[in-house]
Amino acid sequence: MLPTSTDVSVSTKNKIPADIDAIAVFVTEGASKVDAPALDDLDAKAANRLLQAGAHKGKSAEITFDLIEAKRGKFRRVYLVGLGNADKVDEEAIRKAGGALARAAKKHRIASLAIVASADQAAALTTGFLLASFDYAEYRGSSKKKDEQENPPIHLDLTIVTDASAKSAVDRAATIALSQNFARTIASRPGNDINPPSLAKVAQDLAKEVGLTCRVLDEKEMKRLGMGGILAVGAGSSATPPRLIVLEHKPRGAKNKPLLAVGKAITFDTGGISIKPADKMGRMIYDKCGGMAVLGLMAALAQLKSPVHVVGILTSAENHISETAYRPGDIIRMYNGVTVEVTNTDAEGRLVLADALAWGIETYKPAAVVDLATLTGGVIVALGPTMAGVMCNNDALFNEIQTVTQRSGEKIWRLPLADEIREQIKSDAADIVNSAGRNASPLQGSAFLSFFVPTDNSIPWAHFDIAGVAETEKDLPYYGKGSTGWGIRTLVEWAEGRAK
DSSP: OOOOSOOEEEEEESSOOTTOSEEEEEEOTTOSSOOOTTSOHHHHHHHHHHHHTTSOOOOTTOEEEEEEEEETTEEEEEEEEEOOOGGGOOHHHHHHHHHHHHHHHHHTTOSEEEEEOOHHHHHHHHHHHHHHTOOOOTTOOHHHHHHHHHSOOOOEEEEEEOOGGGHHHHHHHHHHHHHHHHHHHHHHSOTTTOOHHHHHHHHHHHHHHHTOEEEEEOHHHHHHHTOHHHHHHHTTOSSSOOEEEEEEEOOTTOOSOOEEEEEEEEEEEOOTTSOOOSTTGGGGGGGGHHHHHHHHHHHHHHHHTOSSOEEEEEEEEEEOOSTTSOOTTOEEEOTTSOEEEOSOTTOOHHHHHHHHHHHHHHHHOOSEEEEEEOOOTHHHHHHGGGOEEEEESOHHHHHHHHHHHHHHTOOEEEOOOOHHHHHHTBOSSSSEESOOOSTTHHHHHHHHHGGGSOTTOOSOEEEEEOTTTSEESSOOSSOOSEEOOTTHHHHHHHHHHHHO
């Protein structure tokens, strides 16, 4: 079983199971009565009592409950979950409500919960509930275990009470959400656990379990191929050398060109000789989150038996300081022959991505390419912690992506691919530099990568800078602190949309 850090099982039924611990219904702002025919009289009276007493206003993600005696000595909770303004209820509002309910159920140690939902609410509800149920606990030690002995974790059986037609949508949503939580689990593992070789082992195990093809290029093969960028970044860590990890989902009979997704998987980033400040350096375990998005995408597509052919590449290295580390002033020859003058060893992500993009495009001749990376702090300055920057060489591809993000709830903003930025990163000693200072830093990242995709724009390509959204330092509506798995829902929707 894939590690998902999620102790919840999901099923659908057309009526509320007997002996349930808790029941939940959604209401919008200002509602005077619940609209849930599946409730029996006792549950409906409890829910309506909360509304009529003004104890619940229906505000977004608001949770209130009443206790009823279902049988002699056995009580159950009846939750009301707010959706906000009825005119503004969308899938994201339902995901947020599902997340709030998951947290309440955990706090109240609920073992079985039935949620009454309409068919068009069921999938988004499942997504929000499962994502909010993520709890990374692999490294909790004896102190935490003592707490857990007194209050052992509870497995939650979640029943979505809805029309039978929603079952396939719920199953699909659960598969994608659990694939996202799998990626979050691997993203959360520290650098002394996950390094390029051990990440390759995770990918190989995933491939074996769900039916993907996996190929791993080690440092010898990459040297033979001339991948100077990823080799330079990984040179500072001889104990954990870099890996190029290739996962392929190719359904039987697939004849169209594949889609290519490339993810930056720097398993730890010191900044190299251009060392990062010590403050929050420990959060650099999340510098692999672009690669984790690709890992989650491939896990989901395989389990969904999606009909689309997709190749996912995780380009992985540790950026360390040592006598073998690369230096400012070094000149690197990349896979496609472009030479790069290193001006900042902390601008390493674009180096590992560049080789993977050039090699992946040449090898697989894809119909379209996306890459994801926690690339620049500048994108956080520009767009904040809730939105990814997307730079794209093809309007039609961007429109596809923008359309699916409206369904996935993952916000993006388009930033320009500008010729003047390509000029800004030109080098006197080589073709280009890997960093030309702080000005327009997100645009520099995409301009750099544009030298490693076809210059005639014959292959649609989009670069996602996810530095602001890949992890969070505070609780969000359906994400806790840590990795979010951002991008997986968008990539799955995009890939499956291409199949249609």
